[in-house]
Amino acid sequence: MQYRLAEKKNKYFLPSLLINIFIWFFLIMMAMFILMPTIFMFTASFMTANDILKMPYRWIPKDFYWKNYWQGIKGNDGSFIYVRNILNSLIVAVVVSISTVLFSALAGFGLAKYYFKGRNLVFMIIMGTMMIPFEAIMIPLYLVATRLGIQDSYLGLILPFLVNAFGIFLMRQFFITFPDEILDAARIDGASELMIFRTIILPNSVPAIATLAILTFKAQWDNLLWPLLIVQSEEMKTIPLYIVKFMAEKHTDEGAMMAVAAIASIPILLVFFKLSKYFLSGAALYSSRKG
C-alpha cells in the first residue's frame, strides 16, 4: 500500500538525444507554469499593491514589504479575527482527522478480519455512501443542523464529517493483508478484541493512518461549502470563509490579500514537503483499487 516513487530505471523508451531535449524542455516549461502561481502568491505578498500590478511583473520583490502580513492578520477592521479563524480551522481539521482515523480503522478492521452474517452487505452499504455527493445532501443536512440548533458551532462544523467511506475502504484494504496468525496468537494469550485493536492493529498501521489523517486534514482545511452554509458569526468562521470575506471587503489591497492566502497555505505546504510520500500514496491508492 505504501507508495514508492516509480523506479528510476528507464523502462518505457530510450529516446534519442533530440527527443530527450524536447521532453526536458516541455517538462520544465510545464513545471514553470504549474509552480508560477504559487511563487507569484509568495512574492506578491511582499509587495505593495502598486508593484504587484505593474507591467512587467518583477519576480523578486524590491524590498520586503512585511506590512501586508500585518495588515492580513489584523484585518481591515483591526479585529485580529483571522487568528481566531485559523484556530477554528485547526480545531475542526484535527478533530475530524482523529475521529475519521479512529472510526475508519475500527470499521475497516471489523470488515477485514471478522466473519459475520451480512458482512458483504455492510461493505456494499458503506461503499454505496461514496456515491452520495455532499453537494446533494447539504441542504437536508443544513435543515437538520438548524433544527438541532448546532449551526454556528464547532459541533455543527464537525458532525457531518466524523467518518467517511473512503477511509473505511482504505483501512480495510490495508488490514486484509495483515496475518491472521498474529491475531490468533494474541487471542490465545488472552488478549481481548479491543486490546488486539489497540496494541497490535493501531501501532502496525502507521502508514495507512498517516495517509488517511493527512487526506482528511487537507480536505477539511479546504472545506468551503459546509461552513458557508452554517456559519454566521465572524468568530466561528474558518480560513476559507475569512478569505472570501477579506476579498469582498472594500479596502482590501492585493498585497494583503496574497499575504492572507500565503498564511493559509504555509502550514499545509510545510506538511506536504515533510510528508510528501503520504500525499502521493493517497493519490496512488486509487490506481490500486480493484473491482
Add this chain to the structure above:
Amino acid sequence: MSKPKLIYSIERQKARWGWIFVAPSLIFFSLFSFYPILTAFYTSLFKKRLLSLKPPDFIALGNYTYLLKSPDFWNSMRATIVFTLGTFIPILVFSLIFAIFISSRKRFQNFLQLAYYSPAVLSSVVAAVIWLLIFDPRGLGNQWLNFILHTPGVDHKWLANSVMVQLSTMLVYFWKYVGYFTIIFIVGLASIPQSIYEAAKIDGGNDWKNFWYITLPLLKPTTILVSIISMLQCLRTFSTQYLFNQGGAPLAPINVITLNIYHTAIRDHQIGRASAMSIILFIIMMLFTWIQFKTSRADEISY
C-alpha cells in the same frame, strides 16, 4: 462433543465483535448520508420555503417540471457540462503525457512529481484568489498571453467576457488537479511489468509501437479510472466558480449546478426546488459511478 460447541461460540463472539466495530460507522452513515438523501428526495416533492412557518404544500413532481422548463436550470446544466468536458479532457490527455514523460526521466523524477502535484495541496479558495489576481486586467494573465501572441497592451477580459471567464475557471481547475492525476498515471505505468517490454524488444518493437500496442492498452483501467474520478470531481465543482463570482465575474456563464443549488436554497429560500436539483445531480453522478463499476469489472487485466 464439547469441542465443536466451543469453536462455535468463539466464532459467534468474533462475529459479535465484527458488528461492534462496524456499528458506529453504520449508524453514522444512516444519520448523515442515507437519511439526508431520502429527505432530499422527500423535500423535492414539496413547495417548501426556508424560514416559512406554514406547512409545505405537496406538489408531487412540480419542482422537477418547473426545473425542466426553467432556462436558469438549463443554463446551469450547460455550464456544468461545458466545464466538465472542457476540464476533464485536457486533464486526462496532459496527465497521461506528463506521466509518460516523467517516468522516462532518469533524474529529478522525485522533484518533478512533487512540483506537478503541489497545486493540489493548496486550498481551492487560495487557488481562486491567486488566479483572480493573475486575471486582473493589469495582471500576469494578460502579460503572458500578450507575450505569446505578440499583441502588446491588449486586455483579454479574462473575467469579464462570458467565454473567457469559462476558460479561466477551467484553467484554474486544470492547473490545480493535473498533477494529482499525473501521479495516478505514474503508479499505473509503474505496475506494467518490465518483462513485457523486454519481450517486445526481442520481437523487434520500437518505442512508438510499444506505446500504442503495450503501454496504452495495459493502461486502460487507469485511464478509465482517471476519467471517471476527474469527471465526478468536475461535476461537483463549487469553490472556483463561487469565488470568481464574488470577485466580480458575471454569474450566468459559470453558474454551475452546485452554485445554483446554493443560491436557490440560501438566497431564494426555495428548499423544495434546491432539493430537486440535488436529486438530479445525485442521479447524474450515480450514472457515472455505475458506468465506472461496469467498465472496471470488464477490464480487469492480468499480466
